[in-house]
Amino acid sequence: MAGKKTKHLTKIRSGSNMEVLSLQAEGQAPGVAQGLGNKGIKRISGAREIKMNLQNVVEVEELTKVFGTKKAVDGVSFTIREGEIFGLVGPNGAGKTTAVRMLTTLLPPSGGTARIFGHDIRREAAQVRKFLGYVPQALSADGDLTGFENLLIFAKLLGMSRREQKTRIAEILEQMELTEAAHKLVKYYSGGMVRRLEIGQAMLTRPRLLFLDEPTVGLDPVARGRVWELLNSFRSAYPLTVLMTTHYMEEADLMCSRVAIMNHGRLAALGNPAELKAAAGNPGATLEDAFRFYTGGACEKEGDFRELQRTRRLARRLG
Ligand SMILES: Nc1ncnc2c1ncn2[C@@H]1O[C@H](COP(=O)(O)OP(=O)(O)OP(=O)(O)O)[C@@H](O)[C@H]1O
Numbered sequence: 224m225a226g227k228k229t230k231h232l233t234k235i236r237s238g239s240n241m242e243v244l245s246l247q248a249e250g251q252a253p254g255v256a257q258g259l260g261n262k263g264i265k266r267i268s269g270a271r272e273i274k275m276n277l278q279n280v281v282e283v284e285e286l287t288k289v290f291g292t293k294k295a296v297d298g299v300s301f302t303i304r305e306g307e308i309f310g311l312v313g314p315n316g317a318g319k320t321t322a323v324r325m326l327t328t329l330l331p332p333s334g335g336t337a338r339i340f341g342h343d344i345r346r347e348a349a350q351v352r353k354f355l356g357y358v359p360q361a362l363s364a365d366g367d368l369t370g371f372e373n374l375l376i377f378a379k380l381l382g383m384s385r386r387e388q389k390t391r392i393a394e395i396l397e398q399m400e401l402t403e404a405a406h407k408l409v410k411y412y413s414g415g416m417v418r419r420l421e422i423g424q425a426m427l428t429r430p431r432l433l434f435l436d437e438p439t440v441g442l443d444p445v446a447r448g449r450v451w452e453l454l455n456s457f458r459s460a461y462p463l464t465v466l467m468t469t470h471y472m473e474e475a476d477l478m479c480s481r482v483a484i485m486n487h488g489r490l491a492a493l494g495n496p497a498e499l500k501a502a503a504g505n506p507g508a509t510l511e512d513a514f515r516f517y518t519g520g521a522c523e524k525e526g527d528f529r530e531l532q533r534t535r536r537l538a539r540r541l542g
């Protein structure tokens with residue numbers, strides 16, 4: 224990474240990563256107090272309070288993706304520890320989705336690699352996939368099917384036995400609070416219900432690593448809070464590791480143990496929310512201030528109509 228402007232704050236800190244982790248594991252009251260709680264939503268407890276192991280479950284090394292002449296992801300490196308909620312933020316077009324698509328083995332890297340639970344995403348894609356759940360940025364549920372049918376298709380594709388399909392789908396519907404709506408067409412679901420269904424689909428196999436690409440885009444604050452509460456209920460059962468992208472800095476501050484800020488394909492900063500805020504300069508800085516500090520407050524300069532159109536369409540359908 225020499226010569227690049229990445230600031231691995233956790234490494235720069237004096238003291239060990241263990242210290243940083245134990246700080247996170249105790250929960251950070253300030254983040255919670257400033258977060259969704261201020262908007263009259265029930266406090267989401269346990270977001271960062273779940274114990275994390277020191278085992279790295281994701282090790283990303285110089286990951287790169289080039290589309291034509293465009294370096295969408297440009298030599299990105301980071302690690303994620305078991306049990307973390309790791310946030311990937313950055314302006315539109317920063318390369319977040321491209322990075323996620325590579326890590327989920329859906330897109331071959333142009334350079335670099337990553338190991339997930341020790342398996343190389345390039346050489347051992349099939350092994351890697353066994354550990355993963357993925358909720359893509361674009362809508363993945365079929366509106367012309369019921370919630371139950373959407374889950375059933377996934378369960379069949381996953382090769383579950385009939386008995387397993389029945390019990391696991393019932394469990395997921397219950398956990399995602401969709402039992403009553405199970406036999407309604409998804410096109411009549413609220414945005415929050417659709418997202419919960421998609422997360423439920425991704426959780427059918429009890430993955431150990433869940434990728435959520437803008438899981439709460441277009442949702443109102445109450446629906447967002449609900450999504451996180453339900454995710455935390457999975458996390459209290461076992462050390463589920465989550466990598467999420469979001470444009471909501473409050474959400475990243477509240478939920479994530481560490482946040483990587485991407486800009487123009489590169490990592491501009493990486494640290495826990497408190498460290499990133501402190502590095503932004505002024506006392507009382509928010510994560511949004513840190514985001515502006517590290518990205519220059521800039522939006523993607525090149526025409527990114529395709530992205531904008533996709534995001535707006537998704538937000539409209541969900542909202
Ligand atoms: N299949 C593709 N072909 C060509 N260019 C692409 C492709 N996918 C992404 N890009 C470009 O790569 C860059 C990074 O896109 P990406 O979707 O990863 O950004 P993002 O950070 O997820 O943005 P957003 O916040 O809008 O979702 C953008 O300039 C985008 O136009």
Ligand SMILES: [Mg+2]
Nearest residue numbers: 319320321360
């Ligand atoms: Mg994206």
